[in-house]
Amino acid sequence: MLQIQNISKKFDGALAVDDVSLDIPKGEIFALLGASGSGKSTLLRMLAGFEKPSSGQIILAGQDITDLPPYERPINMMFQSYALFPHMTVEQNIAYGLKQDNLPKQEIKAKVHEMLNLVHMTQYARRKPHQLSGGQRQRVALARSLAKQPRLLLLDE
Numbered sequence: 042m043l044q045i046q047n048i049s050k051k052f053d054g055a056l057a058v059d060d061v062s063l064d065i066p067k068g069e070i071f072a073l074l075g076a077s078g079s080g081k082s083t084l085l086r087m088l089a090g091f092e093k094p095s096s097g098q099i100i101l102a103g104q105d106i107t108d109l110p111p112y113e114r115p116i117n118m119m120f121q122s123y124a125l126f127p128h129m130t131v132e133q134n135i136a137y138g139l140k141q142d143n144l145p146k147q148e149i150k151a152k153v154h155e156m157l158n159l160v161h162m163t164q165y166a167r168r169k170p171h172q173l174s175g176g177q178r179q180r181v182a183l184a185r186s187l188a189k190q191p192r193l194l195l196l197d198e
Contacts, residue, residue: 042066043088043193048097050083057083060097067102085195089118101192112141115192123182125170132157132166135185142189156184 043065050058058080065071073081086092088099090111099107106114117138125134132153139149157163160180170178186194 042102044100046098046100048084048087048094048099050087050092051095082197085118085197088193089116089195090114116195117186117189117191118195118197119182119186121198123178125178125182127170130167130169131162131181134170134181135188138185138189152188156188159187160184
């Protein structure tokens, strides 16, 4: 379960997120809707650890993750721009996070293959992002986000 308890965020005195509290059960798909500038992306960035809340707590599966850095959170975030590495191939992009975790090469290779199959991109494994359509890039970004089997996947727009 994800628990967001009284989360607020101020930027230079301006309130971007004001006292948000939510309980989202494990396995739920949850959509956060609101007008442009209403704080949706800021809330997601706080959940991912890219922004520190001004107040409140974030609890995931019973663990307070409010002060954990992004790389220690069991969370992946897929950005609107996809944030793929342009100098890497599709398979290298998918493998990146797994390599950062120092997984064995065979395990990385198997997981990359599994993710390529999942998003139907096996035939594009050796292409670079600029050689793909926007939809294909989005599928690669999704595969990379899912490869590490996060407890929580955040999709921004």
